[in-house]
Amino acid sequence: xxxxxxxxxxxxxxxCHKGNVFISNNPYNLKEFDKMHQTCTCCGEKYxxxxxxxxxxxxxxxxxxxGWFVITWTANAFLFNADIINYLIFLIxxxxxxMTLTFRISRLIWLNFFIKFDTEKxxxxxxx
Numbered sequence: 746x747x748x749x750x751x752x753x754x755x756x757x758x759x760x761c762h763k764g765n766v767f768i769s770n771n772p773y774n775l776k777e778f779d780k781m782h783q784t785c786t787c788c789g790e791k792y793x794x795x796x797x798x799x800x801x802x803x804x805x806x807x808x809x810x811x812g813w814f815v816i817t818w819t820a821n822a823f824l825f826n827a828d829i830i831n832y833l834i835f836l837i838x839x840x841x842x843x844m845t846l847t848f849r850i851s852r853l854i855w856l857n858f859f860i861k862f863d864t865e866k867x868x869x870x871x872x873x
Contacts, residue, residue, distance in 0.1 A: 748762070752856075752857055752862070753850055753854055756770055758787065758788060759857045760863050761787050761788035761867045762867055763787035763788065763867065763869060764785040764786040765786070766782065766852075766856065767780065767781050767782075767849060768781065772845045773845060773846075775845070778845040778848065778849065779845075781793075788863075788869045790860060794859070799852055801855050801858075802852045805851040805854045806847050806848065809847055809850065809851060810847065814836065817835070817839070
């Protein structure tokens, strides 16, 4: 589990944990937030296994956003009791603010569903 969390939150290859998946580490660089390497720069793991591979990441993104909605709704219902307009403004603003981050996290989670950490591949930088 910690291998998956490391890969997702550090933008690292799920197979070797050395190479970056996305070209830019900044998710708020709007020109490059969605640009990915085709393969890992360290171990050579191919990220997009087939055309349309990342369509499944949309389901992960949907799940993340539903989770965010449930958390904010529960907090509003039991702690803040804000009126519906203020709650919706907050919810929509946070969804827009986290959109690029959610895009990346959902793709990294999707990659980690199918690519497991390999200790042999993690030695790739040491050999080069």
